Amino acid sequence: MAELIKLKVFAYRHEAEMIKGLLEKEGIKCVIMADDVGGYRPDVALARGGVGLFVGKDDILKAKEALQIFESEDEV
Numbered sequence: 001m002a003e004l005i006k007l008k009v010f011a012y013r014h015e016a017e018m019i020k021g022l023l024e025k026e027g028i029k030c031v032i033m034a035d036d037v038g039g040y041r042p043d044v045a046l047a048r049g050g051v052g053l054f055v056g057k058d059d060i061l062k063a064k065e066a067l068q069i070f071e072s073e074d075e076v
Contacts, residue, residue, distance in 0.1 A: 006053070009050040
């Protein structure tokens with residue numbers, strides 16, 4: 001994967017995992033980074049700035065568009 005760029009920060013890992021799955025279905029590779037002791041201590045990740053979802057530099061525009069669509073569908 002190319003240089004990673006932070007797409008979004010989530011309060012909880014499960015939120016990031018859901019979006020990661022949706023992005024991967026669109027062919028966008030992504031990585032979750034969080035200091036949450038492997039999911040055992042979500043409070044640690046929250047205290048350290050949340051759970052980051054990162055995509056490759058080459059996919060950032062496609063990922064932003066997909067994220068916007070996913071989030072707008074959630075509001076309906």
